[in-house]
Amino acid sequence: MTTSTYVLGHDPYEIRRLTIQSQVFAGGTERILRAAGLGAGHSVLDIGTGAGDVAMMAAELTGVTGDVLGIDQSPAIVDVARERAGRTRHPHLRFQAASLDSFSASASFDLVVGRYVLVHQQDPAAFVRQAAKFVRPGGAILFIEPNVAELTRPDEALRETWSNPPVTLYDETAKQVVLGFSLAGVALSCGGRLVDVFQAAGLSEPSLLCEMPMAGPQSDFAELMTLTLRSLLPALEHHAAELAADIEIETLHTRLRNALLATRSQLRFADLVGAWTTVTG
Ligand SMILES: C[S@@+](CC[C@H](N)C(=O)[O-])C[C@H]1O[C@@H](n2cnc3c(N)ncnc32)[C@H](O)[C@@H]1O
Numbered sequence: 001m002t003t004s005t006y007v008l009g010h011d012p013y014e015i016r017r018l019t020i021q022s023q024v025f026a027g028g029t030e031r032i033l034r035a036a037g038l039g040a041g042h043s044v045l046d047i048g049t050g051a052g053d054v055a056m057m058a059a060e061l062t063g064v065t066g067d068v069l070g071i072d073q074s075p076a077i078v079d080v081a082r083e084r085a086g087r088t089r090h091p092h093l094r095f096q097a098a099s100l101d102s103f104s105a106s107a108s109f110d111l112v113v114g115r116y117v118l119v120h121q122q123d124p125a126a127f128v129r130q131a132a133k134f135v136r137p138g139g140a141i142l143f144i145e146p147n148v149a150e151l152t153r154p155d156e157a158l159r160e161t162w163s164n165p166p167v168t169l170y171d172e173t174a175k176q177v178v179l180g181f182s183l184a185g186v187a188l189s190c191g192g193r194l195v196d197v198f199q200a201a202g203l204s205e206p207s208l209l210c211e212m213p214m215a216g217p218q219s220d221f222a223e224l225m226t227l228t229l230r231s232l233l234p235a236l237e238h239h240a241a242e243l244a245a246d247i248e249i250e251t252l253h254t255r256l257r258n259a260l261l262a263t264r265s266q267l268r269f270a271d272l273v274g275a276w277t278t279v280t281g
Contacts, residue, residue: 015051015080017227020220021116022053025272028211029115029144030057032274035209036142038062042110045134046070047100048117052081054144058113059085059093067092069109073099100130108136115144118197119181119190125200132203137281141203146270147191147210148178163265169256170267173225176247180232183239191273198277206275213269217260221267226253 022029033054038044040063046055049070059068068090072078075097082095096103112135118124132141162174181188190197191210198206215221229247236244260267 011231013227014231015077017224017231018051019053020224020227022051024213024215024220024224024269025115025144025211026053026057028213028272029054029274030061031211032142032144032209032272032276033058033061033113035207036111036113036140036274036276038111041065043067043107044069045105045109045112047103047112047114047131048072048120049081049095050077050116052085052095054113054115055081055093055095056085056088056090058111059088059090062092064090064092068094069105070095071098071100071103073097100127103134105134108139109134110136110139111142112139113142113144116146118143118145118194119186119188122185124187124190124197128197128201128203132201132279135279138278140276140278142274142276143194143197144272144274145191145194146188147273148188148270162268163260163263165263165265167256167259167263167265169259170222170225170265173229173252173256176236176243177225177228177232179240179243180229180236184232184235188270191271194273194275198275203279204277206277209274211272211274213272215267215269217257217263217265217267219267221269222256222260223253224269226256 038061042062043066044058046058049055049072052070055068055070062068070081078095078097085093112131118127121127135141161171163170178188194206230249233244
């Protein structure tokens, strides 16, 4: 079973969050797509396309001689992707509302890709195994997933801060985000375990590339952290109501921005790990 509930929902705040997150991840994603071999004329399936950013980037890289299809289980987010892609005028880019389970295709693809989608699966290996069925023999499968290193470093002394010089409000917000995801059952350490996931899916050992987003205090990172926490509030309220009540989400972005500007801190967001391999058939 590879269908899942998307814990962050698809309200306007979440759609803005996905768009900002995509800008933050754009450079890293493009480098990973190129490293995985994506180029002109290729056919691509983007699973869990969300607001369509990976599909749109793939469409740029394949050019009009290629063919890109983005699918998502949420019809509402597929409408958003279609509307955004309409402005890019890519005739070879299409979107379809379908979960991976229900999807079928008449032809296989040169590249099957998913970004930030395995983290939401209860059984990532089953998801990868199912996705690999849509790769043509000799084509490639690629997943691009976050890795929050602190989850794999239980020793407090080894934990990194998210801001330098450290800003307590930014670091605490990041910790709440990590907590919210883990309470919602989302494994943010997924990007650090992709070798294992690919092997469990019956695939050969993947090539790996890690990108670490970093930016200054005037960047979108404060808004991205705030919007991520906002999308996670239902999960936090469900599991830790007192914690959620203390957050004061409506003023958080302003407070974060002021604190970061005062210290001129350098900021981190979750690392992005790409893992890809050839599917032999
Ligand atoms: C965090 S969003 C990522 C969106 C996009 N890939 C990006 O990186 O901007 C995850 C998306 O995967 C979709 N999704 C999750 N499980 C799915 C499944 N089994 N089949 C199709 N879409 C799925 C969700 O609806 C959601 O829109």
